[in-house]
Amino acid sequence: MCGGAKYLEIQQEVDLKPYNSFGVSAIAAEFADVTDAAQLPELFAYAGHNHLPVLILGGGSNLLLVNDYPGLVIRIALTGMEFDEGSGKVQVKAGENWHAFVSECMNKGFHGLENLALIPGTVGAAPVQNIGAYGVELEQFLESVQVYDSGQDEFRVLSRDDCDFAYRDSLFKHEAGQGLIITEVTLQLSRQWQPNTSYQALQDALDTAEPTPQQLFDTVCAIRSSKLPDPARLGNAGSFFKNPVISNDKYKKLLEEFPDLPSYPVAEEGLLKVPAAWLLDALGWKGRQRGAAAVHEQHALVLVNTGSASGEDLYLLAQEMSTSVLTRFGIALQPEVRIL
Numbered sequence: 001m002c003g004g005a006k007y008l009e010i011q012q013e014v015d016l017k018p019y020n021s022f023g024v025s026a027i028a029a030e031f032a033d034v035t036d037a038a039q040l041p042e043l044f045a046y047a048g049h050n051h052l053p054v055l056i057l058g059g060g061s062n063l064l065l066v067n068d069y070p071g072l073v074i075r076i077a078l079t080g081m082e083f084d085e086g087s088g089k090v091q092v093k094a095g096e097n098w099h100a101f102v103s104e105c106m107n108k109g110f111h112g113l114e115n116l117a118l119i120p121g122t123v124g125a126a127p128v129q130n131i132g133a134y135g136v137e138l139e140q141f142l143e144s145v146q147v148y149d150s151g152q153d154e155f156r157v158l159s160r161d162d163c164d165f166a167y168r169d170s171l172f173k174h175e176a177g178q179g180l181i182i183t184e185v186t187l188q189l190s191r192q193w194q195p196n197t198s199y200q201a202l203q204d205a206l207d208t209a210e211p212t213p214q215q216l217f218d219t220v221c222a223i224r225s226s227k228l229p230d231p232a233r234l235g236n237a238g239s240f241f242k243n244p245v246i247s248n249d250k251y252k253k254l255l256e257e258f259p260d261l262p263s264y265p266v267a268e269e270g271l272l273k274v275p276a277a278w279l280l281d282a283l284g285w286k287g288r289q290r291g292a293a294a295v296h297e298q299h300a301l302v303l304v305n306t307g308s309a310s311g312e313d314l315y316l317l318a319q320e321m322s323t324s325v326l327t328r329f330g331i332a333l334q335p336e337v338r339i340l
Ligand SMILES: Cc1cc2nc3c(=O)[nH]c(=O)nc-3n(C[C@H](O)[C@H](O)[C@H](O)COP(=O)(O)OP(=O)(O)OC[C@H]3O[C@@H](n4cnc5c(N)ncnc54)[C@H](O)[C@@H]3O)c2cc1C
Pocket: 021, 055, 056, 057, 058, 059, 060, 061, 062, 063, 076, 094, 119, 120, 121, 122, 123, 124, 125, 126, 128, 129, 130, 131, 132, 133, 172, 180, 181, 182, 183, 228, 229, 230, 231, 236, 237, 238, 239, 338
């Protein structure tokens, strides 16, 4: 295909194994890389004309592909970043690798994202999940996103408020956000260095109360590498389930039987967050296997592909895990990973 945008190639029958961090096979009926945002209207017109569903793919690190995909997979490969020295604003294209972007910001003296180092995936997927780690969430820095609205066939800019951010959640995960493709993100970063060491595990790992940006960045990377498996070596998608939010009353009842159950405050009154990893660990899930699908030895929240697992093996294992938590604790776990 070739319109006003760069030349566009659509491939047929593409195995998505190299494009998802679980490393499972799933065949996409059609597949295209987008390197110019102007290709999106053409691709959606093509999909509409051929009655194909569309899946937007970034780095594939928050997806579980259970089945082949019968439609068009569009991989966002838009690159480029612009730094405004005076204001601290950064505009970055959606296909940039998140970790490389965080590193570039730090090296250029644009601060705030250091706590989010080493999160896999692309910049464009970061607002979808409102990525967060070590006491920081993306929404704290996000000013706006540029989207292609495939329903209206137009490019628009959404403000932070428009994005409806919440814990690992945003407009883009809900009905109202379907058909919005993030092409560019604008962040307001700080030209003044002010470390955020509010997260206890980070404080404990740092040997100074006044870390430099590089020290904080390196410490976050070191903690993450010691805890989470590298998807390049052992297929995984990070935490598979969200931490459930339950009522204070339910928590009090659970404490009678499980006095060690931890909890964390949330913004909403009368509610608390409990760690999904604790619930799964209490039920002995660490290290358990279902064929080549397994629960990581050190982390009950991380499902891994030990080699030849299919998406279905991982899915069935995840279902067994959530059923056991529901039966024992009466808590319904929600996946953090998108299951397709
Ligand atoms: C080892 C490991 C550790 C992780 N740690 C964390 C962590 O600490 N915190 C955290 O929040 N997450 C974590 N994750 C999850 C994951 O890294 C993030 O969710 C990341 O933002 C996903 O990026 P991606 O490009 O791989 O998205 P993908 O998996 O490709 O896509 C995820 C979702 O976003 C949609 N999407 C992708 N790009 C766009 C776009 N441009 N416009 C619209 N929709 C789009 C997709 O359709 C899909 O629904 C971890 C994952 C792994 C493997």
